[in-house]
Amino acid sequence: MSLAAALDMRSGEGADLILRGARALDPVAGIDGTHDVVIRAGRIAELASPGTADAADAEEVDAAGLHAFPAFFDPHVHLRTPGHEHKEDIETGTRAAAAGGYCGVLAMANTDPPVSTPADIEALREAAREQASVSVGFLATVTRGMEGEELTEMAALRDAGALGFSDDGLPLRSARVLRRALQYQHLCGGTIALHEEDPELSGAGVMHEGPVSAALGLAGIPSVSESTMIARDAALADYEDGRIHVQHLSAAESVDAVRSAKAAGVAISCEASPHHLCLTDEEVRSLDPQRFKMNPPLRSETDRQALIEGLRDGTIECIATDHAPHAAEEKEVPFEQAAMGVTGLETAFAAIHTDLVLPGVLDLDLVVERMAGGAAPFGLERPSLAPGSEANVALCDLGAQWTVGEEGYESRSDNSWCAGRELTGRVLMTVAGGQVAYRLRSFSLGVAP
Amino acid sequence: MRHLLGIDQLSREEIEAILDRAESFAEVGRRDIKKVPTLRGRTVVSLFYEASTRTSSSFELAAKRLSADLVSIKAGGSAVDKGESLKDTVATLSAYDPSAIVIRHPYAGAAQMVAGWAEAAVINAGDGKHEHPSQALLDLFTLRRRLGSLEGKRIWIVGDVLHSRVARSNLAAFQVMGAGVTVCGPPTLIPRGIEALGCEVSHSLDGLEGADVVYALRMQKERMTESFVPSLREYAAHFQIDTRRLGPRQLLMHPGPVNRGVELSGEAVDSPQSLITEQVAAGLIVRMAILYELIAARGRPAPAEGEGAEQPTPIGQPA
Numbered sequence: 001m002s003l004a005a006a007l008d009m010r011s012g013e014g015a016d017l018i019l020r021g022a023r024a025l026d027p028v029a030g031i032d033g034t035h036d037v038v039i040r041a042g043r044i045a046e047l048a049s050p051g052t053a054d055a056a057d058a059e060e061v062d063a064a065g066l067h068a069f070p071a072f073f074d075p076h077v078h079l080r081t082p083g084h085e086h087k088e089d090i091e092t093g094t095r096a097a098a099a100g101g102y103c104g105v106l107a108m109a110n111t112d113p114p115v116s117t118p119a120d121i122e123a124l125r126e127a128a129r130e131q132a133s134v135s136v137g138f139l140a141t142v143t144r145g146m147e148g149e150e151l152t153e154m155a156a157l158r159d160a161g162a163l164g165f166s167d168d169g170l171p172l173r174s175a176r177v178l179r180r181a182l183q184y185q186h187l188c189g190g191t192i193a194l195h196e197e198d199p200e201l202s203g204a205g206v207m208h209e210g211p212v213s214a215a216l217g218l219a220g221i222p223s224v225s226e227s228t229m230i231a232r233d234a235a236l237a238d239y240e241d242g243r244i245h246v247q248h249l250s251a252a253e254s255v256d257a258v259r260s261a262k263a264a265g266v267a268i269s270c271e272a273s274p275h276h277l278c279l280t281d282e283e284v285r286s287l288d289p290q291r292f293k294m295n296p297p298l299r300s301e302t303d304r305q306a307l308i309e310g311l312r313d314g315t316i317e318c319i320a321t322d323h324a325p326h327a328a329e330e331k332e333v334p335f336e337q338a339a340m341g342v343t344g345l346e347t348a349f350a351a352i353h354t355d356l357v358l359p360g361v362l363d364l365d366l367v368v369e370r371m372a373g374g375a376a377p378f379g380l381e382r383p384s385l386a387p388g389s390e391a392n393v394a395l396c397d398l399g400a401q402w403t404v405g406e407e408g409y410e411s412r413s414d415n416s417w418c419a420g421r422e423l424t425g426r427v428l429m430t431v432a433g434g435q436v437a438y439r440l441r442s443f444s445l446g447v448a449p
Numbered sequence: 450m451r452h453l454l455g456i457d458q459l460s461r462e463e464i465e466a467i468l469d470r471a472e473s474f475a476e477v478g479r480r481d482i483k484k485v486p487t488l489r490g491r492t493v494v495s496l497f498y499e500a501s502t503r504t505s506s507s508f509e510l511a512a513k514r515l516s517a518d519l520v521s522i523k524a525g526g527s528a529v530d531k532g533e534s535l536k537d538t539v540a541t542l543s544a545y546d547p548s549a550i551v552i553r554h555p556y557a558g559a560a561q562m563v564a565g566w567a568e569a570a571v572i573n574a575g576d577g578k579h580e581h582p583s584q585a586l587l588d589l590f591t592l593r594r595r596l597g598s599l600e601g602k603r604i605w606i607v608g609d610v611l612h613s614r615v616a617r618s619n620l621a622a623f624q625v626m627g628a629g630v631t632v633c634g635p636p637t638l639i640p641r642g643i644e645a646l647g648c649e650v651s652h653s654l655d656g657l658e659g660a661d662v663v664y665a666l667r668m669q670k671e672r673m674t675e676s677f678v679p680s681l682r683e684y685a686a687h688f689q690i691d692t693r694r695l696g697p698r699q700l701l702m703h704p705g706p707v708n709r710g711v712e713l714s715g716e717a718v719d720s721p722q723s724l725i726t727e728q729v730a731a732g733l734i735v736r737m738a739i740l741y742e743l744i745a746a747r748g749r750p751a752p753a754e755g756e757g758a759e760q761p762t763p764i765g766q767p768a
Contacts (some may be wrong), residue, residue: 063499067579068450132667144520156640209641209642210641211643211645211646212641212642212643213640213641213642214640214641214643215617215643215646216557216579216647216648217578217579217612217613217614217617217640218557218577218578218579220640220641222641224739287558287561287562305482329534332534332536333534333535333556333562334535334554334556334557334558334559334562334576334577335556335557335558336556336557336577337556392679
């Protein structure tokens with residue numbers, strides 16, 4: 001089942017589009033060459049020799065020198081609906097996703113109230129069918145009201161269309177509760193996504209515990225607050241034969257914990273965020289919460305290198321932004337008081353391209369694969385450029401330089417961790433679920449940027 | 450020097466300039482009329498979000514002795530308690546066109562944020578557990594009078610380093626002036642990774658005899674309930690500085706207020722080695738020097754006639 005069929009987005013006419021002379025790259029489908037990418041009625045019709053595709057009844061885009069990737073999929077975003085629409089909503093959040101080259105996202109359930117009932121899921125799905133410019137799947141909470149005590153009606157939530165379950169934002173403190181959820185998962189399915197943090201260890205911490213927190217006098221969140229919980233939960237998943245997805249890995253010890261769980265045959269997947277792959281806790285010396293305060297926190301260079309290695313060797317199968325919009329007044333306060341989280345959808349690919357691909361740390365092929373690696377852990381089909389597939393395409397200019405935030409954001413919030421940075425590589429156009437979901441304003445029909 | 454936000458942003462030369470200036474103000478304190486007209490017509494705002502006795506009173510008296518107009522705002526009873534954001538409070542106060550804002554805040558980086566919003570010179574009078582640079586400067590001043598140079602001297606900072614902004618500012622200050630520093634305390638109260646700041650770390654007072662100066666930190670009673678130390682008695686047994694542990698040639702300092710019988714024995718406080726009252730006296734003249742260096746020495750012009758008569762922008766309306 002295609003992404004658009006499995007998830008929800010605004011319905012519309014399938015696009016007829018020819019990306020003429022694009023460098024098409026889809027490592028999973030074995031596609032790497034210059035083609036006319038022909039999209040007819042919202043599906044990839046053909047990868048034709050450059051200049052040969054018939055343009056009748058189709059929009060033609062001069063894509064010479066541009067890259068066409070399968071559009072990206074983010075299994076971890078906060079759309080803030082219901083309850084926090086002053087930060088983001090389905091329309092603005094999916095516009096941000098489209099601007100970042102995404103064709104699909106999974107929305108977290110830590111809203112106000114949390115997404116805990118079938119009616120909540122149904123209302124969100126209906127809103128997505130009216131407002132979403134990319135496909136959206138909704139997770140429901142594992143526990144009622146995210147209180148960590150009683151399970152939600154997981155089977156009824158699945159019937160209503162919940163893609164999976166997560167109390168993200170908070171850890172599941174109780175091993176008993178997670179164990180029951182994993183047992184119940186055999187009845188209802190649905191991956192359980194886990195925010196791993198032992199609150200007894202993270203306490204009032206606001207950044208990674210280490211030399212930088214010592215220098216700044218900020219309370220630290222030790223790496224073991226994450227890795228010990230991953231080890232616990234991997235053991236529970238193993239014992240109950242359950243399926244778990246570990247969210248936003250940040251520490252080297254956590255990569256080790258997932259790697260050994262995988263080696264032991266546990267059904268565990270995990271994600272890393274662009275900010276954890278590109279930045280370290282050294283950034284916190286600026287005491288700028290707008291860009292550098294999030295949970296889990298930015299960690300040391302050793303941790304960052306371990307995440308990169310985990311991404312390379314497949315321990316970490318996907319890049320997820322943990323896009324977490326916050327209003328200005330929640331961030332224009334001293335570091336310790338500021339809300340946790342940064343936005344990332346609009347910059348994820350460009351930041352990783354700039355910081356990790358251009359310097360030769362990661363191969364472009366690997367990044368393109370991992371940017372959509374979040375579909376499979378939730379049982380979704382990954383976007384593909386193979387002829388016959390639903391058209392989900394990110395058209396990128398890998399040479400374009402731009403300053404983040406200079407032209408504003410599609411997101412309602414501007415707490416981007418890349419704010420003010422110059423990045424190389426930009427999404428010019430996104431096709432999601434067969435429809436044109438985004439065009440960069442300065443990029444239109446036949447006009448190179 | 451535009452602001453005084455932290456010791457780690459100061460060079461040795463800048464520090465020495467402030468200490469030299471403080472020396473010149475010492476004489477003012479010996480006059481009958483202890484006031485100079487240096488900052489006449491300038492406004493100093495003192496904005497304290499945390500209780501403080503010696504820091505706020507010495508900054509305020511310093512401003513008055515320099516003839517500045519003083520606006521003093523304490524957290525109790527002001528707009529601060531009515532939920533106004535720091536940014537809005539600073540915007541309101543900026544309408545008075547202050548030359549300097551002295552701020553104490555319970556969170557790290559607050560002074561730096563204010564510096565980004567205000568035209569005034571910003572003086573960090575303590576931000577969370579981060580920095581307390583005027584304390585470090587007055588401590589350097591006190592030590593310079595006693596020892597001359599700190600080059601090659603050994604200083605032990607003893608106690609609750611984890612929760613102490615004084616420890617962080619003084620560690621940086623002592624090092625930039627050429628001293629070697631050992632931080633000492635129970636492992637629960639020494640931040641992980643602090644050795645990266647270039648200090649030695651000790652979990653006992655063994656070796657304290659090698660110190661030229663012993664700088665004791667205040668031990669707060671609530672640390673017990675958070676299981677940082679099992680009891681104040683056990684803390685005192687291992688880390689209290691008393692006259693048995695303190696040698697006759699060693700100097701003793703403390704930022705105040707002292708818990709007698711906890712981090713220091715009463716005898717040690719009153720001993721000839723103690724510089725504690727000298728520290729308080731130095732606080733006033735060093736803070737006069739800080740205000741002078743940031744306002745007058747920078748040649749910041751006094752407000753012209755008629756200027757400052759603009760209406761303050763009401764909160765909630767675009768500036």
